[in-house]
Amino acid sequence: MNIQDIRISGSKLLTQNDVANISTLKFPTRLIFIQTNLLEKELRQNLSLKNVSVSRQIFPFGLKVQVKTRTPIAYGERILNGEKISGFIDKDGIFINKQNVEEIELSRLNIQIFGWKERFKKTLSEILNARDNYEFEIVKITFSPNGFLTLEEKNLKKIFLGFNPNLINYQLQIINALKIQFEKNNFYEKIDSIDITDPSKPKIKVFKP
Numbered sequence: 001m002n003i004q005d006i007r008i009s010g011s012k013l014l015t016q017n018d019v020a021n022i023s024t025l026k027f028p029t030r031l032i033f034i035q036t037n038l039l040e041k042e043l044r045q046n047l048s049l050k051n052v053s054v055s056r057q058i059f060p061f062g063l064k065v066q067v068k069t070r071t072p073i074a075y076g077e078r079i080l081n082g083e084k085i086s087g088f089i090d091k092d093g094i095f096i097n098k099q100n101v102e103e104i105e106l107s108r109l110n111i112q113i114f115g116w117k118e119r120f121k122k123t124l125s126e127i128l129n130a131r132d133n134y135e136f137e138i139v140k141i142t143f144s145p146n147g148f149l150t151l152e153e154k155n156l157k158k159i160f161l162g163f164n165p166n167l168i169n170y171q172l173q174i175i176n177a178l179k180i181q182f183e184k185n186n187f188y189e190k191i192d193s194i195d196i197t198d199p200s201k202p203k204i205k206v207f208k209p
Contacts (some may be wrong), residue, residue, distance in 0.1 A: 001031045005062030011069050012102055014047070019065060022046040027178030031056050034063060041066070046095045070096050073128060074111035074141075089113050115143030123149065123165045127172065134176040135183075155179065155188045162197035172197045178202070 006016045019029065021135045023042045025034065036054040043052045043065070051068040072088030076095055079085070088109070095116050113124065120143055127141060140152035149161040156179060160170050175195055182188055195203040 001027070001029060001034075001062055003027050005031075006066045006115075007060075007062055007066060008067070010067040013100065014018055014065075014067060018142045019043065026034075027048075031061070031063065039065075047100050048094055049100075050090075054153045069102070070094055070098055071099070072101055072109065074113050076113040076116050078116040079145075089116065089124065089128070091125065091128050093121035093128065111138060111141065115145070116140055117143065117147075118166075120147075123168050126168050127151070128156055130169075134172065136175050136179045153179070155191075156182070156194055157191050158193040160193065160195045167199055170199045174202055178204075 003016050003020050004076060006019055007157070008014050008016065010020070015042050021040075023039055023046075025039065034054075034056065036056065039054045040052045043049060044055075047067075048070055049067050051069045052108060053064075055064045055158070057064050058083040070090040073091055074089040076087050076089040077084055078087070078095055087098050088101050089111075090096060111128075116124070124141065127138065131138065136156065138151055139154055139156040142152075144148045144150075147163055149163070149165075151159040151177065153159060156175065161168070175194075178194065178208065182191070190206045192205040195205070
C-alpha cells in the first residue's frame with residue numbers, strides 16, 4: 001500500500017502525511033506487515049490523542065485510522081530543551097501542541113497553566129476537575145522549575161500550595177471553604193495572598209491600610 005491508501009476519520013487536522021511523518025511507517029509497504037498496535041501507540045503519544053484505532057481493510061483497500069482528539073480547557077506552556085512551548089491542556093492534565101488543536105474548540109478558554117511537566121498531570125487533572133464541584137474559579141496555575149505550585153483564583157487572588165501533590169484534594173477543599181466564607185463576609189478586597197502549603201494552618205495575608 002501507499003500513503004494515499006490511509007483513510008482518516010475523527011479529525012479535520014490530521015493528514016496522511018502526518019501519519020507517515022510521526023510514525024515508523026515506510027512506503028510503499030505490504031498492508032499485512034503494518035503493526036497496527038505500534039502505530040496506534042505512536043499516534044496517541046506523538047499527537048496527544050485521547051484514543052486511536054487503526055485497522056487493515058481489504059475493501060476498500062488500505063489502512064483505516066479513527067482518532068478521538070482531546071478537548072482543551074486551558075492555555076498551557078511548557079519548557080522543552082530550554083525552549084518555551086505554547087499549547088493547551090485538557091481535563092486529564094495532558095499537554096496538547098498547538099498544531100493538534102482545532103480552532104473551533106478554543107473560544108471559551110479562561111485558565112492559564114505555566115510550567116507544565118509530565119509529572120504534574122495528575123495534580124492538574126484534580127484541580128481542573130474540581131471546578132465542577134466547588135465554588136472557586138481558578139484563572140491561573142503555575143509550577144515553578146522546582147515544582148512549587150501556585151494558583152490564582154478570581155477573588156481569592158494568589159494561593160500558595162507548595163510541593164506535596166498528595167495534599168491537593170485537602171487543599172482544594174480549604175480553598176472552597178474560604179471562598180464561601182469570604183463571600184459571605186465581603187472580605188475579598190482585603191486579601192493579598194493565601195498560604196496553604198500546610199493545610200492544617202492556612203495563612204492569610206491582607207493588605208495593610
